[in-house]
Amino acid sequence: MKLLFSLLFAVFCFQARAFSVTRRQALVTAGATAVGTVLWQPQDAQAVDKLYTPAPQSLIGQTIVITGGTTGLGLESAKRLAIGGANIILTARTTTKGEKAVSEVQQYLRDNGIDNPMVSYKVLNLDDLSAVKNVPELWNDVKKIDVLMNNAGVMAIPDRQLTVDGYERQIQTNHLGHFVLTALLQPKLAPDARIVNVSSQAYQFASQMRSDQSLWEPQPNDYSPWVQYGQTKLANILFTEELQRRSEAAGKQWTVVSLHPGAVATDLGRFIAGEEKWQQLKEGKGTFWETFFSKALSKFILTVPEGATTQVFLAARADKESNMNVKGQFLDKCAVQKLPQFATDPVAAEKLWKESEEKAGITFTI
Secondary structure, eight states, rough: HHHHHHHHHEEEHHHGGOOSSSSSHHHHHHHHHHHHHOOOSSSSOOOOOOOOOOOTTTTTTTTETTTTSSHHHHHHHHHHHHHHTTTTEEEEHHHHHHHHHHHHHHHHHHHTTTTOOEEEEOOOTTTTTHHTTTTHHHHHOOOOEEEEEEEOOOOOSOOOOOOSSSHHHHHHHIIIIIHHHHHHHHGGGEEEEEEEEEGGGGGGGGSSOOOOOHHOOOOOOOHHHHHHHHHHHHHHHHHHHHHHHHHHHHTTOEEEEEEESSOOOOOGGGHHHOOHHHHHHTTTSSSSHHHHHHHHGGGGBHHHHHTTTTHHHHHTTTGGGTTTOOOEEEEEEEEEOOOGGGOOOOOHHHHHHHHHHHHHHHOOOO
16 A cells, blocks of 8 residues: 555656646655656666767777666666767676676677677675775776766665664765765876766755754654655765865866756665565556556656666766856756755755765865
């Protein structure tokens, strides 16, 4: 019944999108984005025309790191950026998942008549900061990074979960782990590097950035899956803005940008429904009502290739072709979006940065 209720809620939310003129309605839109992403997987999705893909050989010499590159938006990004000839390094939680993802990318390249052997993976667990802190030593073969795509994430986990570091799992996976990874990889970042942070319109579930225990170690009775998810997506945006500001102050030519991929049919739903139920839904083996409303939602949900377009567009620097200024900005559908004050608050951004340093036990100096 919980899944059925969520599907009904998603249908209502999506219908409200056309009338989104108030903050309450904006929250409804964010809910549709999140719930839609979770509860529907297209059946026999067809290729969509006019998806942005870099031209063959246009990215030769570029090294692109993609976290969470084994499924969904990360894997799709790896495939299309590999078309351009980039050296793709995707991260995976296990060797098995990494090998499978590399194999899928190579098959995609063969299907498109492209030869690019430079696709590999690194094992990375953002839920364990000690593992993230080992990256500089374990990645000593990576000399230069042109694009760091912080894509990995979890969404609206129903029960509060703590990582081995003692922090709530969503905030560590979606923000803190990437904060540490970016800090430790910065010596490898090219002078004109791009840091692409995958956020979401679900940031609107947060009216302001929380701090201290309520963000990092919420008590079970204070934990709300969607509010916490919104906090992590707001953190992605504020981290983007503060990293852009600090890098410019240090004389760097980096471009730091965040984005909303859309309401996309990815595998993030497994964190809510559970692996077994999620697999049943993907295979069309849900209950009658789950199947009925899944089909009803299909017209509102983007396919994974559609959803990955903005991050591929940014990683390939396609914005330069139209002289867009994307530094420190938030994009949706490859266009810069205006954010509310609470999502552009420099005081909140600086506070989040300092708290992140404290929680991770590092100093992120550029």
